[in-house]
């Protein structure tokens with residue numbers, strides 16, 4: 279039996295599990311972390327953040343030409359942290375990518391959490407690249423922080439968090455959705471695999487919950503994500519902090535894959551759709567959701583996203599690339615979600631970067647999205663085809679909705695694209711059908727008018743919340759009942775589902791479910807009779823077998 283992450287969801291990141299880590303380098307040839315632009319081939323799985331005038335890029339894997347040859351089969355882990363100066367304009371084909379030594383673990387798919395004063399960032403989670411797939415070198419008692427002096431460069435140091443026992447008891451997941459609000463970092467979902475957590479015994483474990491790390495007290499907490507998917511799990515999604523709505527702003531989640539937590543049971547596993555958005559208040563940790571309209575992007579994971587406030591007061595989130603394991607498809611276009619309209623628009627036109635997933639994106643120069651790395655998951659040899667973006671760097675002007683050849687450090691402030699402005703003038707926010715009264719009040723009440731939520735025990739529960747709670751409770755019961763029925767039926771049919779290996783086996787992934795609000799889950803879970811699991815064809819060969 280093949281481990282799930284190698285068959286389906288690790289995509290290109292799973293390739294190294296199969297390809298031997300032979301040292302195929304030519305005599306005297308050296309692999310470097312920042313090769314000459316002509317020698318750069320691909321980068322993927324890195325994370326980036328902007329501190330002052332510098333973009334810092336940490337982790338990920340890459341391939342390059344060495345003496346004119348692409349030794350792609352041994353794509354290598356990044357051993358250094360990279361930085362790029364964005365105080366001056368530049369072209370991706372010539373910009374200097376600088377290197378800082380990294381003493382800590384070399385990781386992919388971690389979280390990167392910049393501090394509020396933008397002088398440092400923490401990383402947490404992520405996975406190592408080991409030929410045997412194990413994270414034996416990873417410490418569960420320390421975390422790593424990078425501090426910059428403000429002129430590019432900087433240094434890494436390890437820190438022992440406060441309440442170190444509680445910290446050490448956390449699993450170490452990878453590929454969660456992460457963002458930072460002031461001095462608190464958030465990480466939602468992810469999975470634990472043997473190359474992310476040295477204590478893991480089984481092959482793969484989805485991780486429910488929302489981890490938050492307070493950089494002032496250096497403490498962690500783990501809160502519920504029961505509202506985001508049947509089991510509160512999410513792999514390969516992104517999170518964006520949207521300030522200005524509600525008393526504390528909101529953290530919104532986009533895309534990803536929702537796992538069940540039952541061995542062998544995959545009926546309610548699904549790619550999370552973009553036709554509704556789940557979000558939470560980062561202080562109260564209350565969850566909300568809202569349906570979206572417009573050009574809803576197809577479900578995906580390992581896309582990237584950025585958010586930006588427009589001069590007219592709307593807030594837009596840009597989602598780029600990613601891949602869909604259900605339909606074996608990688609994406610090339612950009613979608614924009616505008617708030618408070620909750621309307622999606624697809625950016626039509628050229629996509630010079632081609633199909634791409636595993637990239638990371640940041641906002642630079644006011645209105646430009648800088649995308650870093652990415653590969654076409656379903657290409658024959660994802661790591662071998664030279665990236666059409668020089669050095670893996672793509673620049674997208676979010677107002678003009680165009681890919682640019684150069685980064686402009688003096689670009690004007692971000693303003694909503696014309697098609698978004700047209701939507702507000704032609705259709706408008708009054709057309710939004712609010713999914714819950716709570717969401718409506720977050721988006722239609724000015725922040726300053728919202729009553730202080732510092733004392734939740736004194737709040738009376740609004741009627742809408744009670745109704746929602748009842749419906750949610752009924753839904754949970756119905757879902758649990760459905761699962762019980764399914765398991766019993768499967769058992770009486772003589773199936774061997776309790777074996778831990780069966781949790782890793784992909785039985786059926788022919789259609790995608792929906793990231794639906796809890797009240798709609800039973801109906802959805804009922805749509806496919808459990809017995810269909812066995813009738814549906816097995817998924818095609820995973821990318822790992824294409825080599």
Ligand SMILES: *[C@@H]1O[C@H](CO)[C@@H](O)[C@H](O)[C@H]1NC(C)=O
Pocket residue numbers: 309310311340354355356357
């Ligand atoms: C990182 O270090 C490892 C171990 O020394 C080496 O095999 C690999 O080639 C290095 N990667 C890069 C990009 O320099």
Ligand SMILES: *[C@@H]1O[C@H](CO)[C@@H](O)[C@H](O)[C@H]1NC(C)=O
Pocket residue numbers: 447448449450451485486487488489500501
């Ligand atoms: C957070 O809590 C959930 C529920 O108890 C648990 O399953 C999960 O493993 C925890 N997360 C981490 C990272 O340890």
Ligand SMILES: *[C@@H]1O[C@H](CO)[C@@H](O)[C@H](O)[C@H]1NC(C)=O
Pocket residue numbers: 440441494495496497
């Ligand atoms: C440790 O965390 C507690 C809160 O859990 C806080 O009161 C205390 O100040 C923290 N200590 C340090 C050294 O940050």
Ligand SMILES: *[C@@H]1O[C@H](CO)[C@@H](O)[C@H](O)[C@H]1NC(C)=O
Pocket residue numbers: 459460526527560561
């Ligand atoms: C973030 O910091 C700003 C400025 O100090 C403050 O006004 C705001 O309330 C903080 N937001 C949250 C969610 O803590």
